[in-house]
Amino acid sequence: MLKQIEGSRAMAEAIGLCRPEVICAYPITPQTHIVEGLGEMVRTGEIKNCEFINVESEFAALSVAIGASAAGARAYTATASQGLLYMAEAVYNASGLGLPIVMTLGNRAIGAPINIWNDHSDAMAVCDSGWMQLFAETNQEAADLHIQAFRLAEELSMPVMVCVDGFILTHAVERVDIPDQATVDAYLPSYEPVQVLDPKAPISIGAMVGPDAFTEVRYLQHYKQQLALRLIPQYAADFKAKFGRDSGGLLRTYRAEDAELIVVAMGSVNGTIKDTIDEMRDDGVPIGLVTLVSFRPFPTTALREKLVRARNVVVIEKSLAVGMGGPLANNVDLALRNVAGAPQVHSVIAGLGGRSITRASLHKALRRAVVQPWEGSLFLDLNENIVAKELHHVRKVRRSGPTAENLLRRLGQEAEKTAV
Amino acid sequence: MFQIRFHGRGGQGVVTAAEMLSVAAFMEGRHAQAFPSFGSERTGAPVVSFCRIDDKEIRLREPILEPDALVVQDPTLFKVVDVCQGLKPNGYLLINSNRTLGELHIDKVAAQLPKGHVLTVPASELALKHVGRPLPNAALLGAFAALTGLVHLKSVNAAIDDAFGKKIAQGNIAAATAAYEAVAGASAAA
Numbered sequence: 341m342l343k344q345i346e347g348s349r350a351m352a353e354a355i356g357l358c359r360p361e362v363i364c365a366y367p368i369t370p371q372t373h374i375v376e377g378l379g380e381m382v383r384t385g386e387i388k389n390c391e392f393i394n395v396e397s398e399f400a401a402l403s404v405a406i407g408a409s410a411a412g413a414r415a416y417t418a419t420a421s422q423g424l425l426y427m428a429e430a431v432y433n434a435s436g437l438g439l440p441i442v443m444t445l446g447n448r449a450i451g452a453p454i455n456i457w458n459d460h461s462d463a464m465a466v467c468d469s470g471w472m473q474l475f476a477e478t479n480q481e482a483a484d485l486h487i488q489a490f491r492l493a494e495e496l497s498m499p500v501m502v503c504v505d506g507f508i509l510t511h512a513v514e515r516v517d518i519p520d521q522a523t524v525d526a527y528l529p530s531y532e533p534v535q536v537l538d539p540k541a542p543i544s545i546g547a548m549v550g551p552d553a554f555t556e557v558r559y560l561q562h563y564k565q566q567l568a569l570r571l572i573p574q575y576a577a578d579f580k581a582k583f584g585r586d587s588g589g590l591l592r593t594y595r596a597e598d599a600e601l602i603v604v605a606m607g608s609v610n611g612t613i614k615d616t617i618d619e620m621r622d623d624g625v626p627i628g629l630v631t632l633v634s635f636r637p638f639p640t641t642a643l644r645e646k647l648v649r650a651r652n653v654v655v656i657e658k659s660l661a662v663g664m665g666g667p668l669a670n671n672v673d674l675a676l677r678n679v680a681g682a683p684q685v686h687s688v689i690a691g692l693g694g695r696s697i698t699r700a701s702l703h704k705a706l707r708r709a710v711v712q713p714w715e716g717s718l719f720l721d722l723n724e725n726i727v728a729k730e731l732h733h734v735r736k737v738r739r740s741g742p743t744a745e746n747l748l749r750r751l752g753q754e755a756e757k758t759a760v
Numbered sequence: 761m762f763q764i765r766f767h768g769r770g771g772q773g774v775v776t777a778a779e780m781l782s783v784a785a786f787m788e789g790r791h792a793q794a795f796p797s798f799g800s801e802r803t804g805a806p807v808v809s810f811c812r813i814d815d816k817e818i819r820l821r822e823p824i825l826e827p828d829a830l831v832v833q834d835p836t837l838f839k840v841v842d843v844c845q846g847l848k849p850n851g852y853l854l855i856n857s858n859r860t861l862g863e864l865h866i867d868k869v870a871a872q873l874p875k876g877h878v879l880t881v882p883a884s885e886l887a888l889k890h891v892g893r894p895l896p897n898a899a900l901l902g903a904f905a906a907l908t909g910l911v912h913l914k915s916v917n918a919a920i921d922d923a924f925g926k927k928i929a930q931g932n933i934a935a936a937t938a939a940y941e942a943v944a945g946a947s948a949a950a
Contacts, residue, residue: 611818
């Protein structure tokens with residue numbers, strides 16, 4: 341049923357249709373509306389046979405999900421930013437134990453300095469924890485990915501994180517087609533656990549493993565994610581057959597067939613990039629896009645096939661590995677490793693801490709990549725003026741003070757000057 | 761694509777206004793996207809929200825930098841922020857006020873826009889009368905429908921009904937209808 345609906349509400353309704361049996365969460369902006377919606381649906385009976393558990397922290401939220409999943413229940417939770425860091429130990433436990441939990445991550449920056457706005461730092465902080473990570477471009481896809489995520493997680497007995505841009509998607513009201521229960525039931529079979537804590541047939545889960553088997557446990561985790569590279573496109577195809585629309589998959593392309601310049605990006609920024617590409621195509625620039633849905637597992641082969649004929653690849657990402665550059669760009673490099681005549685890869689860091697990514701700025705960066713490529717990462721719309729002033733100040737004064745507060749003071753001074 | 765930016769203060773229903781307009785457009789079979797300006801909302805602080813309406817899927821996620829219309833829920837904001845920034849030369853400007861453009865010191869800005877594209881409506885007063893609280897968003901949407909013709913009053917009222925409980929919705933629908941009729945009547949007379 342077509343609805344004009346807030347992204348968070350659409351996700352809550354889609355998760356409800358997946359018949360979760362245990363939902364536990366601790367509120368943190370910007371994921372709060374999702375679990376508020378779910379809490380209400382459990383209370384009113386719209387979601388049946390489900391226990392909603394309020395907990396005292398994110399660590400407890402995921403720990404409850406781990407316990408519920410190990411006891412054979414379909415378990416769901418959601419978090420963001422510092423909340424994800426607070427549950428980090430449990431994040432590794434969920435994947436290490438092979439428990440098919442689905443968690444929404446309302447992508448948000450990580451402090452300090454404290455910042456409630458969107459970027460992908462939180463997802464990147466745990467991208468190698470053994471969870472699969474799927475990134476949504478629209479709220480339709482955000483809703484649909486949850487339905488696919490439960491199926492994928494339970495087939496492989498591995499947890500899945502559905503990553504949705506905080507505020508930009510979670511708080512946007514737009515058109516979403518909410519499927520009916522019968523179609524979701526036909527797509528998502530009931531949960532049949534591969535391991536279950538049952539007093540009638542006692543087993544232990546989570547034994548200590550020494551050097552004799554630890555490598556093999558890890559290898560099998562990695563192997564399962566390689567299997568997911570086959571399952572994800574298969575489940576997207578089945579989704580299309582049953583629901584009638586494209587959602588999910590490993591990656592998607594847009595006007596990329598004859599493109600000499602290809603952009604790679606994840607999440608909601610792909611919409612703005614598509615509009616920018618249309619404008620540049622009108623100007624005769626042979627440019628296209630690869631939208632990466634699955635970051636973990638990383639679709640190395642599929643990505644290589646899409647990029648290998650291009651001359652230039654521009655990776656636009658909302659994350660920074662401090663001291664290294666763009667983590668997504670680094671992963672894209674991997675897809676082109678040892679390829680003769682591989683395209684040049686250019687890294688753009690954009691949208692950190694909620695900075696708007698505009699078509700105007702994308703135009704400039706994308707044109708520059710071809711004619712005047714840069715070393716390292718380009719920081720989109722960096723205010724070089726206040727950076728230079730701060731660097732100068734730090735060189736001159738030993739006790740130069742806290743960086744964040746210094747920059748805010750400078751911004752304030754500049755704003756006053758322009759006002760006069 | 762038609763893009764509307766709402767300016768108001770925290771607590772005035774600025775975000776709800778953009779959402780209700782998007783619902784009204786959706787009810788007319790159009791694509792619409794509404795989103796807030798994602799701040800740490802505080803009562804009284806300047807707040808911005810956005811609404812895009814189109815006949816095809818809306819992919820753009822940048823804030824609205826060049827609006828086709830501005831809805832200003834609190835005229836004191838003209839002194840605090842650059843409300844009219846980026847407004848298109850043929851754009852619309854709708855202001856919640858019982859004063860004239862001259863009294864608000866925005867007659868110069870208004871003169872640069874096409875005739876009949878700038879309007880003040882006493883939305884807070886209408887809300888006080890029909891809802892009992894000076895929340896101007898619904899009345900402004902009624903006036904917006906009359907000023908731009910972008911959506912029908914019927915859809916605006918249905919969106920209001922969708923957003924609020926029955927009793928509050930009734931008052932807001934009455935306020936929106938009164939604002940619509942005041943604007944439509946004035947332009948018919950002119």
